[in-house]
Amino acid sequence: MRVALRGGLLAVACAAALASTARADEVILKTGGSIRGRIVSESEQEVVIETGAGPVKVERARIREVTRSPRQPPARTPAAEEDAPAPAPPAATPTRTLLVFAFDGADAALVADAGARAGRVLGVAVEVLPGRPKPDERDMVDRRAQVLQLLARQLELDPGGPSEELERRVRAALRDNPKPAAREAEAVLDGPIPPCLAVERLREQVLALAQARLADASVIGAIGVVGRDMTQKGLNFVFGHAAPNARVGVASYWRFGWREGPRDKVAHRLAVQLLSTTGVLLGLGRCEDPTCVRAFPNNLEEHDRKRAFCAACRPRVEAALRR
Ligand SMILES: [Zn+2]
Known part of the structure; x- marks a missing residue:
């Protein structure tokens, strides 16, 4: 078995x-x-x-x-219903x-x-x-603002403040960061970040x-x-x-x-x-x-x-x- x-x-x-x-x-x-x-x-x-x-x-x-x-007949008379086969027993599981x-x-x-x-x-x-x-x-969020806040936290910056000002600070910190991830993050910010x-x-x-x-x-x-x-x-x-x-x-x-x-x-x-x-x-x-x-x-x-x-x-x- x-x-x-x-x-x-x-x-x-x-x-x-x-x-x-x-x-x-x-x-x-x-x-x-x-x-x-x-x-x-x-x-x-x-x-x-x-x-x-x-x-x-x-x-x-x-x-x-x-x-x-198997197709069910579209309409049934009561007599036909009496002749209908009994429903299948419920599955064991x-x-x-x-x-x-x-x-x-x-x-x-x-x-x-x-x-x-x-x-x-x-x-x-x-x-x-x-x-x-x-x-x-109403169910969409401003993902650009969210990405900026995430980057700010990763760069150990204050994530508060108006978004334009936050973006300036984040970009400045990214420019000073030699890691490849910083270049990737800059590329993300340069592109469109549609709401999601x-x-x-x-x-x-x-x-x-x-x-x-x-x-x-x-x-x-x-x-x-x-x-x-x-x-x-x-x-x-x-x-x-x-x-x-x-x-x-x-x-x-x-x-x-x-x-x-x-x-x-x-x-x-x-x-x-x-x-x-x-x-x-x-x-x-x-x-x-x-x-x-x-x-x-x-x-x-x-x-x-x-x-x-x-x-x-x-x-x-x-x-x-x-x-
Ligand atoms: Zn597992």
């Missing part, structure tokens, strides 16, 4: 897979991800699948396989669900792809839902949207995914963030190379981020193993070293999912 040796998570994965095929169509991608929903149209070139986040068009060339759920919101106009197909990959690793169902269509200006989303505000928006669903104990939590840069107080930027007590998290694919692609890589990076953020929702702390999804990455290169839950974190994830 090799299967039994693989442990509890595989059993959960099978239950989740059975549950999902019973009620949804699934487009399985060559990259390993999949998109679940209801197929609404098909041609030789593409398949259109309606997901919780809206219709997603997938080129045939990207598809490995399409599985279809409870199925957990992760809610993922494509927030602020984020690319719903990309979010669905990454969500499906993360769901497979965790052995849970992932529901991709629409978030608000575009960012609210504050995770603290975004998290509240996700919570407001997901609140009713979070009452369901089988729901692990809700993660809002955005295609914009995010920042958190005291940090230059963040890939993701979570508030486990509120069971909400946020993740961004802005720094995952989404403008230049390749798309498959962006989806993979976002899936790793979703796994990390879900890890927080499941009560895991940071991990010292740089290949573990719960490692703290300082940059994209370090993020790309993260592969899976390490041997120490994986049993903790499995245990948390069974609770």
Whole structure:
């Protein structure tokens, strides 16, 4: 029995897979991800699948396989209902669900792809839902001011004062600093630093949207995914963030190379981020193993070293999912 040796998570994965095929169509991608929903149209070139986040068009060339759920008749008479087969017995292992919101106009197909990959690793169902269509200006922060304050602290300057004056002092200190990092910081200040989303505000928006669903104990939590840069107080930027007590998290694919692609890589990076953020929702702390999804990455290169839950974190994830 090799299967039994693989442990509890595989059993959960099978239950989740059975549950999902019973009620949804699934487009399985060559990259390993999949998109679940209801197929609404098909041609030789593409398949259109309606997901919780809206219709997603997938080129045939990207598809490995399409599985279809048996169609329910659109309307039933009471007599027909009596003849209907008894509902399937509940799965032996409870199925957990992760809610993922494509927030602020984020690319719903990309979010669905990454969500499906993360769901497979965790052995849970992932529901991709629409978030608000575009960012609210009130949730944006002046990142230039934030970068200046961070640099001021690193250079041991007073981070207070008007921003123009602070920038003059920071630039003067950088000029006198011989380290290569000082040249990099100058280059950052010379370029545009667009406003970005504050995770603290975004998290509240996700919570407001997901609140009713979070009452369901089988729901692990809700993660809002955005295609914009995010920042958190005291940090230059963040890939993701979570508030486990509120069971909400946020993740961004802005720094995952989404403008230049390749798309498959962006989806993979976002899936790793979703796994990390879900890890927080499941009560895991940071991990010292740089290949573990719960490692703290300082940059994209370090993020790309993260592969899976390490041997120490994986049993903790499995245990948390069974609770
Ligand atoms: Zn670990």
